[in-house]
Amino acid sequence: MNHRYRLKYTGKIYGRAPFLFALTALSAGVFLFVIWLIPAVCGMNLDKPKYYFLKGDYKQAIKEGERMLAHASKDSRGLNELYYILGVSYMKDGNLLRASDIFEIILRESRGSEFRTEAEIGLADTYFLRGDYATAEKHYKQMEERRAYARFADGIYYRLKRCAEKKGDNATAAAYAAKISKNFPPPAEDNGLDVLRNPGFFYTVQAGSFSRQANANDLKEELVGKGYDAYVEKYQKPDGENILFRVKVGRFNDRGQAEESAKKLSKEGYPIRICP
Numbered sequence: 001m002n003h004r005y006r007l008k009y010t011g012k013i014y015g016r017a018p019f020l021f022a023l024t025a026l027s028a029g030v031f032l033f034v035i036w037l038i039p040a041v042c043g044m045n046l047d048k049p050k051y052y053f054l055k056g057d058y059k060q061a062i063k064e065g066e067r068m069l070a071h072a073s074k075d076s077r078g079l080n081e082l083y084y085i086l087g088v089s090y091m092k093d094g095n096l097l098r099a100s101d102i103f104e105i106i107l108r109e110s111r112g113s114e115f116r117t118e119a120e121i122g123l124a125d126t127y128f129l130r131g132d133y134a135t136a137e138k139h140y141k142q143m144e145e146r147r148a149y150a151r152f153a154d155g156i157y158y159r160l161k162r163c164a165e166k167k168g169d170n171a172t173a174a175a176y177a178a179k180i181s182k183n184f185p186p187p188a189e190d191n192g193l194d195v196l197r198n199p200g201f202f203y204t205v206q207a208g209s210f211s212r213q214a215n216a217n218d219l220k221e222e223l224v225g226k227g228y229d230a231y232v233e234k235y236q237k238p239d240g241e242n243i244l245f246r247v248k249v250g251r252f253n254d255r256g257q258a259e260e261s262a263k264k265l266s267k268e269g270y271p272i273r274i275c276p
Contacts, residue, residue, distance in 0.1 A: 044068060044078040049085050056274045058089040065089065080106055080115045087122055091129065094255060100126040117152060121159075128163065137163040154180060203258035206273040207265055208247040216245035223249060228265075248275065 049068065052061035065086040072079055087102035099122065106119035124139035140159050143152075161176035207223060207230070210216045216232045223230035228249045235244045249265065252258040255274070262272045 044072060044076055044082060046078055046082060046085065049082065049089075053085050053089055058093040061089040062086060062093065074109075080110050084115045084118060084122075087119065091122065091126060092255070096126045096130050121152060121155065124159070128159065128166075133163045133166045137167075154183070203252045203255050204275050205249045205258055205262045205265060206246055206275050207249055207270040210245050210247075211243070213245045216247050219247045223247070226268075228261075 046068070049061045049065040052058070052064060065082055068082060069086070072082070083102050083106050087099050087106070090096075090102065091099035103119040103123040103126070106115055107123070110116050110119075120139070120143065124136050124143075127133075127139065128136035137160065140156050140163065143156050144160065157176050157180050161173050161180070164170070164173035164176060208216065208219045210219075213232070213234075220230045220232050229251075230247060230249050233246045233248055235246055250258065250261055252261070258274050262274050265272045
């Protein structure tokens with residue numbers, strides 16, 4: 001009785017084998033698909049490249065960003081932001097051709113408007129930094145004429161002013177300066193475009209930041225006494241609170257020069273930070 005029951009029961013198991021095998025294979029396939037889909041649905045964790053980018057360590061931001069890019073799929077959420085971080089990092093690090101390529105990738109392959117505006121401005125900036133002021137000016141004027149960049153209008157006028165200055169067209173530069181003065185408040189550091197604005201396109205070294213102006217002035221005088229080209233910049237967040245007085249040294253056209261000055265200041269015990 002028991003023997004026949006076991007044979008009958010076993011037969012049922014074997015009879016179900018093809019179905020169970022198919023179900024297992026299907027479940028495995030679904031699991032693998034979900035694993036593949038997770039980066040696209042949940043997005044990439046950009047904390048590391050963002051951290052180094054905001055810190056001003058563009059080489060490390062590039063290293064982390066390129067590592068992530070190598071493992072990303074074209075449908076990964078956050079891919080355009082990763083490209084944007086890489087593009088600006090390469091630009092800040094002086095690799096303008098690679099920066100230009102990345103901004104063009106965003107413009108060519110982006111499915112939506114996310115980071116397209118910033119990428120187009122960044123692409124034009126690479127021409128400016130290469131000294132091709134005519135091409136940069138052409139791109140900026142196209143943006144101005146399309147009026148599709150209202151929230152970046154101050155930055156575009158600023159860039160057009162810089163192009164005119166570089167070309168020796170003082171009248172046009174003055175006209176753009178008047179537009180900026182009339183229509184926009186002094187540009188804030190946290191206005192969302194400062195990463196590309198780079199006033200005057202120079203680097204500087206921050207040696208201290210204080211809530212009291214007197215302390216900032218004391219540090220500035222100390223640095224000036226040591227032969228540094230030091231000055232104080234007042235910074236106020238857009239919300240009108242937390243006014244800071246930042247002590248900065250030099251205006252360097254090349255990041256390498258800023259790094260040399262930063263190393264010297266660091267050896268003297270100052271908490272330095274290179275700023276674009």
